[in-house]
Amino acid sequence: MAKIGLEIHGQLTKLESKLFCPCKADYRQFEPNTNICPICMGIPGALPLLNRTAVEKATLIAMALDCKTPNKIAFFRKNYFYPDLPKNFQITQLNVYGNTSIGWEGKILVADKEIRIRRIQLEEDPGRLIYEGANERTKVTLVDYNRAGTPLVEIVTEPDFETPHQVREFLNILSDLLENLNVSDPGLEGAMRADANVSIEGGSKVEIKNIGSFHDLEKAVHFEITRQQSLAERKIEIVQETRHWDDGRKITVSARTKEEEAEYRYHLEADIPWVRINDDTKNQLQTHMPESISSKKERYVSKYGITPQVADILASDRYFSELFENAKNETNAKDVANMITTDIMGLLDTREKRETSKLSPEHLSDLVEYIKSNKITRASAKLALDEIIKNGKSLEQIINDLDLGHVSDKEELSNIITQVLNEEAKAVEDAKLNPEIVNFLVGKVMQKTRGKADPELTLSLLKKSLGFD
Amino acid sequence: MKKLVNEEEIIHVAKLMKIELADYNMHIKKVQKMLEYFDILDEANIESEELIVQETDIDKLRDDKHVIYDKKLLKFLKTYQETYVKSPKLS
């Protein structure tokens, strides 16, 4: 049985500013080295200014993961030299003088397995290195400090995972949780990174770093377990070491030993006083904590009669659960939920599409109501949805513009049916022998009315005309 | 720190602190002397002492607001093509 532990770094992308300075937390839109200031650049004499909301949001995460939280938090310096580190130290948290990091000893349920959280800490992200030039000799290492100082929450688990699949599940749950708490958008590039440590029965612990994505993490863990098992079978010692994930060759390789010799000389960060987080503050945060995903799911099922599968999908997605909450009322909740999961999710499947979408909760409740009251067919509703997302016009207007009004007027429909029966004489004949052909004729009516014909009414009128009663 | 400071340790620390030393021996002697003086801390009887630290309240911390730093910081730094900072090769 394998033992796997994770060390996850999640950026608090929903913050406005960096952890220790007022530069923007989300650095992604900036030209290189334009989201910097004396503080995050480590200019002499500039001092770190702790972001209050970062402490609050990190505490929320700790609470959501059932962690113990301290009454005072402290920051420490991790000293090492690297070009992406402007001060050549990282401000982070430790628990060497009592428990002073943002949370410890928590837990989370991952498909019936309890995964223990060892600790959570706040720390700053370094800058980014860019390599220019293909030639080994002329290759230049360039540094962009836009990301330096971005707030990170480091979550360290106990080695409670047993399979790569559990790891993947956990990461999905964690992503959803962070998104649901409105502290992070895990979909942003680089917003969530993870390292793993893997050991098998009787073997040493091996760290795996440099894993690009969660998908790669699952692969890397799987590879590493296999590698260790194969060594064990051949009675070869599994060396305790740090390995890197080589994405090209899809294997883990031994990292240079300089990583093990790292000596960080941890000591207190004297520029940031210990921050008192009293029970009042914690209670305040607790009461304002967004509803958990599982609680939402339960509520959707019990209160609105939504099926567990639909509730699950809806509750796990913050964007759509918000849309649902705002569009639903006493009577339409189930229909709204279904419309979201059936029709809308497919249309708004990327961040860009969601950002440019003009769909509002009012649109959604209108659509559901109109369908219910037969003012528009499901097929037309789909067309309308496309338009709404594009230009945000009201449903009424779009129905006019595109002439999507429901054709449920008996006389009008009868005329169209007569037309179809005349045009499709052969089908009419065939229908008399094979009643299923009626559906083909329904289809033709729908075609003529561009989907606006009421299907049930059409079917019954057709049947009547053909003499099937 | 009763044990003697040797050249190997000085070399290790110099590497840790990223400083190229010209004369290891001079440093060995002086560091040894100072570390010996620090041994006086052993006599201080402070094992059970609680740490006294500076504290503040969470509401005194900085508001989470984005403020653009309006000076062109790059002008004051060593830059490469006016956009990046260049680093020597990493091994």
Add this chain to the structure above:
Amino acid sequence: MNLGISAFNYVNSIKNGDFTVEEFIERSFERIKKVDDKLHAFLSFNDIALEKAKGIDRRISSNQKIGQCFGMPISVKDNMCVEGTKTTCASKVLENFVSPYTGTAVSRLEAEDAIIIGKTNLDEFAMGLSTEFSAYGHSKNPWNIDYVPGGSSGGSAVSVSANECIASLGSDTGGSIRNPASFCSIVGLKPTYGLVSRFGLVSYANSLEQIGPMTKTVEDSAFLLNMISGVDHNDNTTIDNKNQDYLKDIDAGIAGKKIGIVTEMTNPDGLSTSVLNATNDAIKKFEDLGANCEQVSLGMSKYAVAAYYTITSTEAGSNLARYDNIRYGYEFDSSGFEFNSYISQARSKLGPEVIRRMILGGFVPSAGHAGKYFLKALKVKSKLITEINHIFKKFDYLISPTVPIQPFKFGEKINDPVSFMLVDFNTVTANLTGIPAISVPFKIEDGLPIGIQIMANHVDEHSLLQAAYALEKTVSLPEVEI
């Protein structure tokens, strides 16, 4: 025009029209030209100082509102950032560093129309107590140029003492304001930790240091403290002084106050004869002023120097790590180099004293040598705070000579690290505990100054300045001859 006037007298003279700001600044530059080749207090000058002076004169004549400083020339230690100025920290590794911003203490003075006349010399990165460790040459004591001016704010002390400017801002980590103030016969105040913003001060030991005024009179220090102190949102470690006016009732005297003579700092074995005598004289003066003086033991002070150097070398090792010459520093092309080897070579330009502290700073907190030495030092610091809090329940002030010895000759102390460290013996306690401490010029003996140190409880600067003022008024010291 007498350049040896206090800030107060300067302001009155300007208001009276005795001279203009421009005239005073011009004369100051003439004085600097005359003496600074010898004294070397300054590392750089402000070339728009005269222009600023003219601007202030224009505003005075058109009756506009003028800041409290009325254009007085003030120097700033070169480890404080002033926008557009070279800020070298007296080190070769920052030879080309130009600061992109101005720190809070300096900008508060500039907002009151002070004119920053230049940046002053210091021991490299503020590590030292004689200014002998500057990478740009020594500063000399104006009382006798064969002797050190003290340090690390040596250049600041010299500039004020030699009447090159009215006042200066220095920084004090273990005595770096008080020591040179004592050696140069001026007033030097280290405020309570957190009272003055460190935004703009290049960090050496950030849990201990403070910016403070270095002036000709105690009143001037109070005057400057009024302007530079108080909460700053650019520094999370600043504390609220509730807008105290340090000038108010500064002449109230100290009748009935209880003064503790710190036994460990006034031990005859640890002081030179002249300093011992001066100390006893000072005690008599305090008693004449109506205070009750009594011996008090500060037991933990025995460990203060060891704790101080343990903490400062650790923090310095970290605070100076950023000087890898990659983002700023000095001219040294990195092409063809590998990262570690480049920065190690670049950093070898640090001076020998700084390097020694870096090496110590690598040893002390490292896991190999049991980082518990650093923890021990922190515990000593904590116990010292407890002890001092207890003592201030009974006493209003603590006194000692600022430095156990008078100024020494160049080269005298440099080679023995332990005897060198012990020069700081009387001053480090105030830094470790965070309490305010001031050095008041008291005597000139054999042509060399002796200062007396007064300490008070946390944020008790108002009372501290009263005691300093009272002592100052009991002596009349000669003018510096240079």
